[in-house]
Amino acid sequence: MTEHDHIDGYREWFLSGEELDATRTKIAALNRRAVGRGFTGRIKVEARPATRSHVPAQGAPTVTEHGFAVTISGEPPCYSGWRFIAAADVIPQRPATAADQPAGAAADSPGIAAGAARVVLRYAPGADPIDNATVRPGECDHCHTVRARGTTILVQHERSGELRQVGRSCLKDFLGHTALPVFIDADQIADQVERSMRGAQQAAAWDLHSVLTYAWATVETYGWAPASSPHSTRDLVAEALAGGPRSTEVLASIRAKLPEGEQMAPRIVTDLVNGLEGRGGYEANLLSILNAGVVDRRKHLGLAVSTITAWHRISQANARSAKPEPSRTIGYAGEIGAAITLSGTITTAMWIDGYHRNSPPQRLIILDCGDAVAKMITAAGWADDIDRGEPLTVTATVKAHTDYDGVPQTVLVRPKRLDHPQVADPRPAPAGPVWEQVRQVPPQARFQTAPLASGPPPTPDLAV
Template identity: 25%
Template sequence: MIVDAAGNLHAAAGTVEGGRFAGKVATAPTGSLSYEPDDDAESEVAVRSVYTIPPGNLQPFLHKVELANRKLARAGIAERFELSTERRIIHSPDGSMMREVVDVTVNTPSISFAGWRYRSVTTRAANGQLLTFGGGQAASELACDYCGHTRARSKIINLQNEETGEWAHIGTNCLKLFLGVRPEGLWSLTEDFAASELADDDRDWSPGSMDSRVYDATALLAFTIAVADANGGFVSAARATREKPATADAVTRLLENHAELPPGSAERAAEVLAWIDQLDDSSDYQQTLRSLFTPDPDGNRVIGRKHIRLAASAVGSQAASAARELRAREARNVAEAAVKSYLAPAGTALKGLGVRARVVSVRQGVDYGYGAPDHVTLLDQNGHTLYWKASAGALPEGLVEGAQVELTSGTVKENRVSDFNGVWETVLTRLKATVLTDVASAAD
C-alpha cells in the first residue's frame, strides 16, 4: 500500500481502493484549461446565478465581475463571465412604499480539459443539505469517484465526458491525479462576487435605504402642483428661503409621509404627463424629461428619489410652455385684427378721446424688488394695438383678459413695431382705465 499526494491509500498495483475510476489516472500532459463550445447547444449546461442588488451597487458589482474576468484571462481560460440586468420595482410589506432593485443574471464560464467538461459543483450547506451550483447530474454525496472516499470535504466537482456523456464526481484533491493536471479556474463555478455585501435586503425599509426608493410619477406631479399653488409658484433650490422652501424638498416630504393628494391635483398631473409624452428631442432637457417619465416594462411611471427635483421641474416647464403658447396665440389674433397705423402721435394725452378697447392679454413680469409689473396688450375699436406696462398693483379690479375698458387718461409714450410679432403698437404710460364690461358679463 502507498499513500498518494492527497493522503489516500493506493493498492500496490497503482489502483485506488473503492473508486469507480480506480486505475484510470490520466496520462494527459500538463496544460491549461480550454473552452470549446459544443456543436449541440442543448448539451451545454448553463451555470447561472441571479443577484438582486440596489441600483447604487451596480457599478461595484460590475467591477467585481471585471476583476474575475481578468483572473480567468490570467488562467488561460478563453470564456468570460457574462451578465444581463433587469430593473424592477419592489413594494414594502404594507404596500405603502416602493423602491427600485436590479436583478443581475451572471453566466459562469464553462471550462473543459482532456475531454472532460466541468458542469457544476456540489457542496454542503450549514443545515446538512447538498447544494449544487450549475446543472446536470449532481453528486448524491460528497464521495469522490476517483478515490472512493466519503469524508468531510468542502466540495465535489461534477464533470462530464464530452464523447461518452459519462459523469464523474471528483474531489478537489483528486483532480490532479484524475486529470494529470491541477486545473486553475474552478473557482469560477462557485464565484459569488461577495454578493452579500452588495445585495438588496428586501426587509430593509428604514430611512437609510431611501436612495433606491421610487415614487409614483402622478403623485409626485400632483404634490408639486399643490405646493406650487400654495407658494405662489414653483420655487427652485436656488431661490428657496426659510419661508418658502424649495418645491422639490416639500414634495419629497409629502411623498415620504404618504400624504393624501389634494382634490383635483391628479387630473392636473395627468395634463403634465400628457405634455411630457408629446415632447420632442429639440433640447437635452426635453429628451431627459421624456426619458425620466417613460413607463417601465410593467407600464408603471415611477421616479427615483434622486430625480425628484428634475421630475418636479416638469410642472414649471409645462406652465411656461402653456404661457408661451397662449402669448403666441394672442399675438396671432392681434396680428390678424391689428392695422398698420397708430392710435395717436407720441405725447398725445388720452383724456377726452373716448378710446375704448378690449383686453387681449395680461402677463405678469419679473419682480426685481419693486413688485412684479403687468404687461397689458389691448385692441381698440379701430384695430390699433395698445401696450401698457403697469406698475405692481396699478391694474383696476376686473381688468382681465377679455374685459372691455375705456381709457380715461394717460399719454402715448411712443409708437413702434413690435419685435415679438411685427405688429404696429402704441405704447401707453400713466394709463388709467375704467372697466366697462367684465368677462362674465360679456359671456352673458
C-alpha cells in the same frame, strides 16, 4: 438595488442603469483576472428591462420604477474534458433529537436520520442544478476513499455526461494538471458585485406618471420652490416618491391632492406634447422626458417636476388667447432717459437670480399700463410684497424701448413704488401771478446794547 430569487433558482437583481453599467464593468474585470489564473469558463451579465412598484404610505398612489432585471450566468469551466458543475460543501453533523421527528409520526418513522449529513451546492455560472440527494458527502471518486471532507467538486464529462465528485486534494491528479484548477461559483461573483455596489446604490428611474402625480400634489400644497430653495419642490417630490420615515410629513401634507394629481398627469402630458414647439433648449428637453415616460432621479427629476409650472403657463396663455379682448394700440412710454410715472396692473412678478454670484435675487416685473407695457428688474424691498393682478404705480427712468413677441415694451430702471400717488388740487388756480410783499428791515447795530458805557476814558490812577 434589490435582490430576489429567480423563478429558475438563480439570483436576480433589480438595478438602475448606472448600477447595471457598474456591474458589467466589475464582471469584465473578474473575467480578466480569472483568465489570467487559468479559468476556462465565462461569466456574463444578462439584463432585461423591468419595472417594480411600491406604495410610499398607506392609501397613497402606487409609485412605479423602471430598471433592469439582472442575473449572472455564463459557461462552467472545463478542464481535460471535465466540466465543473458545483462545489459541494458539507454541513457539520449534529446528533438527531426528538425534534427531528415529524409531528404525529411514529417513534420508528425515519424522519431525519441520526447524524445525517447535509450539503450545500455552490454552482458555477451557467451550470444546471442537480439533485442534492445524489451527492455522497466526504467521498471521492478518484481515490475511492470516504473521509471528513469540507468540500468536494462535482464534475461532469462533456461527452458522456458522467457525473463524478472529486476531493480538492485529488483534482490535480484527476485532471492531470500541475496546478490546481480555478473554480469560481455564482455566489462568489454575486458577493463581489454587491460589495462593489455597497454605498453607491441609486434608485431606479421613476415612471413619469408617478412623478407627475406627486409633483402636482406638492405644487398645489406648497407652491413652486426652485432648486436653490432650502426645501425645493424637487427635493419634496423625491422624498414623497421614495417613501420611508423622512417622507411621512410630506405625504401627510399632500395626501388630499394626490387623487387630483393622478387625474391630471395624463392630461398634462397630452397638453404639453401638443403645445410645446421648441426644437432646442428647455422645451426640447422637456419633450424628451414626456416622450420617454421615464425620469432619472439624479439627472432629470428637477426637469420633470417643472412640467407642472410649464403646463400652468401654457394653460394661462391659451385662456388669454381664447378670451376676446377689445383691440388696443400699445406704444412706448416716455423718451429714453426721461423720468416718468406709470400706473397699471402687474401681469408678471417672478424671482430671478442676481447678476453676480453673491448678489441677492431680483424681481422681474411686467406692468400693463393699458396703452403701454413696462418692464423692470429690481431688488428693492417693496418688490417682495407684490403679486400678479395687483395694481402698481411706479416712478422710474426710461432705459430703452424694446419689443417682445411683437409687443412694444418700455424698459425702466431704478423704479420706486408710489403707494399714494399725488392727487391734483381741486381748488382753482389763481387768475394771475401772485407776488409776495417784502418789507424792508430797518438797519440795526451789530450789538443792541453797547458793551461799554459812553464818555471819556477814565484817568489812570498813578501811585506815588
